[in-house]
Amino acid sequence: MMHLKNNLTITILLMLAGFSVSAQTTDTSTYHLTMKQELVNKAGKETMGMTVNGGIPGPTIRFKEGGYAVIYVKNEMDVETSVHWHGLLLPNFYDGVPYLTTPPIKPGETQKYEFPLKQSGTYWYHSHTMLQEQSGIYGSIIIDPKKETLTYDKELVMVLSDWTNQKPMNVLRNLKRGNEWYNIKKGTATPLNQVIARGGLGAQFNFWRQRMESADIADIYYPAFLNNGQETQEYPQFEPGDKVRLRIINGSASSQFWMTFGGEDPMLVASDGLNVVPVKHNKTFIAIAETYDFIVTIPQNGKIEFRAMAQDGSGYSTAYLGQGEILSAPVVERPDKIGMMKQMAKMDMRMGAPAMKFNPGKEEPYELMNSWGMQMDGKKDMKGMDHTMNEGQGMKDRMEGMDHSNMDHGKSPDMQGTGMEKSKSENSQMAGMNMFSEYNYDYLKSPEKTDFTNDKPVKEVLLNLTGNMWRYIWSMNGVPLSEADKIKIKEGEVTRITLNNLTMMHHPMHLHGHFFRVINENGEYSPLKHTVNVPPMQKVVIEFDANEYGDWFFHCHVLYHMMSGMARIYSYDTPRDPRLEGYALSNLTKEGRHFYTWGMADVASHMTELNLVSTNTRNQFNLNAEYGYNQNMEAEFTYERYLYDYFRVFAGVNVENELKNSLDEISATAVAGIRFFTPYMFNLDVRMDDKLRPEIRVSREIMIFPRTVIFGNYEYQADFGWVNTLREEGTNEPINYKGETTWSAGMEYFLNRNFSLMASYDNRFGAGGGLSIRF
Numbered sequence: 001m002m003h004l005k006n007n008l009t010i011t012i013l014l015m016l017a018g019f020s021v022s023a024q025t026t027d028t029s030t031y032h033l034t035m036k037q038e039l040v041n042k043a044g045k046e047t048m049g050m051t052v053n054g055g056i057p058g059p060t061i062r063f064k065e066g067g068y069a070v071i072y073v074k075n076e077m078d079v080e081t082s083v084h085w086h087g088l089l090l091p092n093f094y095d096g097v098p099y100l101t102t103p104p105i106k107p108g109e110t111q112k113y114e115f116p117l118k119q120s121g122t123y124w125y126h127s128h129t130m131l132q133e134q135s136g137i138y139g140s141i142i143i144d145p146k147k148e149t150l151t152y153d154k155e156l157v158m159v160l161s162d163w164t165n166q167k168p169m170n171v172l173r174n175l176k177r178g179n180e181w182y183n184i185k186k187g188t189a190t191p192l193n194q195v196i197a198r199g200g201l202g203a204q205f206n207f208w209r210q211r212m213e214s215a216d217i218a219d220i221y222y223p224a225f226l227n228n229g230q231e232t233q234e235y236p237q238f239e240p241g242d243k244v245r246l247r248i249i250n251g252s253a254s255s256q257f258w259m260t261f262g263g264e265d266p267m268l269v270a271s272d273g274l275n276v277v278p279v280k281h282n283k284t285f286i287a288i289a290e291t292y293d294f295i296v297t298i299p300q301n302g303k304i305e306f307r308a309m310a311q312d313g314s315g316y317s318t319a320y321l322g323q324g325e326i327l328s329a330p331v332v333e334r335p336d337k338i339g340m341m342k343q344m345a346k347m348d349m350r351m352g353a354p355a356m357k358f359n360p361g362k363e364e365p366y367e368l369m370n371s372w373g374m375q376m377d378g379k380k381d382m383k384g385m386d387h388t389m390n391e392g393q394g395m396k397d398r399m400e401g402m403d404h405s406n407m408d409h410g411k412s413p414d415m416q417g418t419g420m421e422k423s424k425s426e427n428s429q430m431a432g433m434n435m436f437s438e439y440n441y442d443y444l445k446s447p448e449k450t451d452f453t454n455d456k457p458v459k460e461v462l463l464n465l466t467g468n469m470w471r472y473i474w475s476m477n478g479v480p481l482s483e484a485d486k487i488k489i490k491e492g493e494v495t496r497i498t499l500n501n502l503t504m505m506h507h508p509m510h511l512h513g514h515f516f517r518v519i520n521e522n523g524e525y526s527p528l529k530h531t532v533n534v535p536p537m538q539k540v541v542i543e544f545d546a547n548e549y550g551d552w553f554f555h556c557h558v559l560y561h562m563m564s565g566m567a568r569i570y571s572y573d574t575p576r577d578p579r580l581e582g583y584a585l586s587n588l589t590k591e592g593r594h595f596y597t598w599g600m601a602d603v604a605s606h607m608t609e610l611n612l613v614s615t616n617t618r619n620q621f622n623l624n625a626e627y628g629y630n631q632n633m634e635a636e637f638t639y640e641r642y643l644y645d646y647f648r649v650f651a652g653v654n655v656e657n658e659l660k661n662s663l664d665e666i667s668a669t670a671v672a673g674i675r676f677f678t679p680y681m682f683n684l685d686v687r688m689d690d691k692l693r694p695e696i697r698v699s700r701e702i703m704i705f706p707r708t709v710i711f712g713n714y715e716y717q718a719d720f721g722w723v724n725t726l727r728e729e730g731t732n733e734p735i736n737y738k739g740e741t742t743w744s745a746g747m748e749y750f751l752n753r754n755f756s757l758m759a760s761y762d763n764r765f766g767a768g769g770g771l772s773i774r775f
């Protein structure tokens with residue numbers, strides 16, 4: 001009996017291990033990946049991470065072009081997971097986006113992925129569930145070509161990533177609440193004293209007028225940047241003269257890097273898995289999710305430093321290749337945010353396009369493009385768009401489309417061939433281009449022509465990349481994923497997408513299941529990629545052959561942007577895979593309904609205050625209670641609805657003491673009104689209560705020194721005696737008008753992410769100081 005049971009167990013184990021599964025071909029490679037939650041130490045502190053086969057990053061999985069991949073993914077965590085095979089062309093069902101193409105892997109379950117390998121090169125895999133990639137679920141994929149055309153002796157895979165000791169969900173919550181702490185910690189905040197010292201006050205006012213604080217580059221503070229899981233790596237196994245192929249993958253959640261190499265300039269040989277015309281290229285930008293292959297020759301006299309510096313200059317990782325004295329990599333300068341602000345303020349552009357439209361059902365991409373971003377001569381702009389707006393155009397327009405590719409990257413395509421005269425707006429355009437020219441992809445050239453046959457119909461899609469830094473909502477065309485429709489595409493068509501970035505941040509955009517051409521100066525030899533970075537206020541045109549079926553995800557690979565709505569689904573409109581029954585798509589698109597909650601408490605010598613906020617894309621609940629030790633108090637609960645980014649309507653109840661310095665008479669009134677975030681960044685609140693007393697409130701805060709914020713609040717309530725008979729205080733004479741002013745002002749000094757020192761004066765509570773606690 002015992003014997004039989006053991007045999008059975010062994011058989012099952014063998015089956016699970018993939019041994020007895022009917023071998024597809026001799027070229028089948030089988031891998032087992034196991035996800036676990038484990039304590040790891042990546043940045044000087046033990047924190048809970050998510051590992052693949054015990055490591056961060058997970059193992060390299062290696063295949064052969066033309067072979068067959070079988071991968072078993074086992075979830076030993078207490079949350080569901082998924083794996084996306086980034087850059088691989090595979091059947092839709094195995095793409096690994098939970099609820100869209102593939103069922104999620106529930107705790108304790110094992111999922112089998114299998115697909116033929118149609119390509120070769122450097123790719124990677126990562127979890128596509130929530131923020132799990134930030135916690136460690138990523139690793140590399142290498143597919144060896146049938147015939148290698150590159151010459152090298154050895155190779156090394158390097159997975160770059162970022163690490164936080166915070167729970168990723170708390171990072172996102174912190175971003176949603178607009179906590180300045182990350183910028184303070186990174187030294188990328190731009191307090192007013194520094195702006196003034198640099199002569200940037202005019203630029204600052206220009207930014208404020210457009211409801212922008214500064215030119216934000218990256219949002220999150222990371223205590224460590226990693227190369228294969230460590231801040232510093234040594235690879236002494238390489239010997240002088242070795243030609244080493246470096247396969248570099250940016251597996252970060254939200255960090256883009258400048259890569260530099262010591263010694264001779266390296267040879268860039270591949271991008272996003274595909275070979276490019278080899279070019280010597282040292283300082284290279286790697287966006288999130290991109291991969292680059294370089295061949296370096298180990299020098300006779302030392303070891304090469306490879307350095308990946310975070311774009312905002314807040315840190316870097318280093319690897320040394322070879323032995324001996326260090327050949328240091330060039331150090332990229334930290335970006336000068338105030339300098340950028342000054343330069344940007346000179347350009348003719350409109351910032352602050354809404355991230356959530358008043359009517360999300362009606363997308364108006366062309367209106368958005370024309371009224372926001374780099375401003376051009378409106379009429380000519382429209383004319384320029386005409387020929388690209390129509391779908392399914394023939395050869396003539398294809399040729400015109402190609403024209404676009406002869407320009408410098410970063411120039412807007414519609415500027416080309418419209419015969420725009422030199423004008424102020426053009427000059428400012430030029431300035432804008434130069435500023436971001438170092439992010440263009442002109443050094444990437446495909447070894448083969450990549451353009452499509454002329455008889456293919458072309459579908460034009462314009463996607464403006466939109467975002468709101470204050471509420472941390474990211475979207476396309478002002479519509480976050482939760483409010484968006486699928487974008488329908490047709491097999492046999494070329495889909496040409498203009499990505500127009502209307503935000504101050506870079507967005508690395510990734511399309512699942514396809515390679516697209518990134519139109520650059522190489523025209524018909526424009527490179528093919530799966531991920532393209534779109535710099536701030538710039539346009540990038542990509543196009544792909546729609547040759548698949550099913551639904552495919554398209555999103556910003558900044559994980560926190562994706563989670564905040566910057567994603568879309570491209571749909572061939574084919575029937576949903578029946579294996580997805582019971583896994584509703586709404587589980588993926590519900591990001592906009594998730595409520596983020598935070599609070600703040602002030603404990604001071606003159607008063608205590610409590611503030612609670614719970615918010616999702618459109619709805620917000622606020623609770624505010626202030627109590628002064630001189631027996632004055634006010635408490636208010638409101639529900640508000642965002643009509644668009646800057647405008648909301650609200651209703652609620654307000655409770656306060658009626659008599660000064662006495663809690664004997666406390667009255668509750670119902671209130672309703674509007675709240676508006678104004679140009680120059682004032683919070684405006686205009687309301688009416690149930691006694692028909694109108695009231696206006698204005699508040700503002702400014703960071704004046706590093707870590708130091710000043711704030712002010714002014715309220716005026718008018719009472720015309722429409723409901724209650726008014727009497728003069730003291731004399732009790734009837735009067736017909738009474739006004740009441742409330743104001744406060746103060747200062748806050750950030751100690752760390754959760755604590756600040758504060759001091760304030762309030763005309764009800766008096767002066768005092770204490771501690772602010774964020775939770």
Ligand SMILES: [Cu+2]
Nearest residue numbers: 507556558561
């Ligand atoms: Cu983004």
